[in-house]
Amino acid sequence: GQNIDQPTEMTATEGAIVQINCTYQTSGFNGLFWYQQHAGEAPTFLSYNVLDGLEEKGRFSSFLSRSKGYSYLLLKELQMKDSASYLCAVRDRVGFQKLVFGTGTRLLVSP
């Protein structure tokens, strides 16, 4: 089976940097996604990692270590609009593949 762990909630200040961690256990890993979900809205895609290392996309970066079953999402120069839930999801290689989500990390950015 799969197990994905993320912190439930984090707080940070506008302009700061925050790192949201995700650890996972899966029988057949085939990629990790990060999604952002504002309250009452649909999740939107942020990043995808399948190989070890850092993927950078503007203010957001995502890191993966397959040997450690670990990923993090790094948000720089935080803005108020970054207050949202951040979902870590692992793609399973078994069968036709499923996307297994963590319960999400609610980030609150304060002035």
Next chain:
Amino acid sequence: KAGVTQTPRYLIKTRGQQVTLSCSPISGHRSVSWYQQTPGQGLQFLFEYFSETQRNKGNFPGRFSGRQFSNSRSEMNVSTLELGDSALYLCASSLEGIGRGEQYFGPGTRLTVT
């Protein structure tokens, strides 16, 4: 290009009733996946349809079923509703399926069972 649409956006049903939710994927996308989102459990995978065939299924009881039409639109049905079925139901579309690319989520249908 229009995004994923879901109807209805809100629904209130009574225990024991059944409900059908609809999802129209992005034009050209052949895969539609359905998820249930609750505060305690997060996003949980229900099933994926690709070219009218169910390709994968999560760990939900048989009361949850779905289908996909030739135009890729998909419906999800829940029979004999229970209070615990109250949730946000999200569908997501992708070009070739979960295994091969990014998914685009619709706004969801908020189902309340009383």
